[in-house]
Amino acid sequence: MTTPEVVLHPASLVAEIKKNNFTHVVWLPDSETNFMFQLLTSEESLHLVPVCREGETMAIAAGLWVGGKKPVVLIQNTGIMESGDSIRGLSLDINQPLVMLIGYRGWSRHGVTPDSAARYIEHILHAWGINFYLIETDEDANLISIAAEEAEQKKQPVAVLIGTEYGT
């Protein structure tokens, strides 16, 4: 049995987060982000705000933004589904330029995914009118910068789906 090649490293995403001058990472870890956590906690320029349930992230991010900070949200696609009323009532309704980094649980380019979290997430984002980008390799990480610029220009949330498990 061969070990799958690692094509996405947390350092690539953290570098983009720092490059875009995000101040706070409001997050709830998903099953694949342990390496990301280790890296984020070592970054003195980033304030981590862990939450108990994903719906909190949007409201905390809204408060940070009103207070003049630049938060980014980092949760799993299942958490987006839990966060529906917060996204509607805050992020979208107050026109917050918010980048949401979303772990794309169940994503596969090959075959049919059995995971309903993957089957529904793009439809849900479409329904809200939230544009999204897909990151699968380190070379895609600059999509975070594109999403951040788009969020500022359009004054609305933009999602970045993380479709690959991180490696060390």
Next chain:
Amino acid sequence: MIDNADAVRLLDDKRDGAVIVATMNANHSQFGLVGVSKNPHLDFPMSNCMGKSSSFALGVALSHPERRVMVLDGDGSLLMNLGTMVTISEQAPDNLIHFVFDNGIYAITGGQPVPGAERVNWKNAAAAAGYASSFSFDNLEDLTVGIDEVLASEGPVFVHLAITPEPENRHPHHRPKPRRTMFDGVRELPKTLNQA
């Protein structure tokens, strides 16, 4: 019990430059903060995302640690987002005071009891969640005497207020329009906070 209008009037009098995020009955168009506030530029009415006022207030508190932030929550609202108490205690913002206006009912839907009404010990729950200080008041006289100790306490502070229920039985179309909304707060509060 404490009259809702008396409570918000006292807190507005004692705020001393604090941002106040108010929701549900604490933000009622007739007997809430919007009716008595002398500092509307520092008010953030929260009406569009039930249960998340304390989360929003945490974000404001983290962004401006030099400024006091008071959130006037409802018991039904807080029950929708109980994890917020642990999130707040973990971040431990010294400048955040979390009031819960406990009237025991869903007032805006006609007065149905909230789960656990008169059973939940909010003061103990907050202490168990890890708030640095926790208080409970069930009459205006004690609150008036005790508010200075609340304001001087190490944060995050939690304050349970037993509020007289005032159920709303008018159809939403027949209720007064709010004089100030969340959208006013989004426009005005950043100017106040970030240009100070």
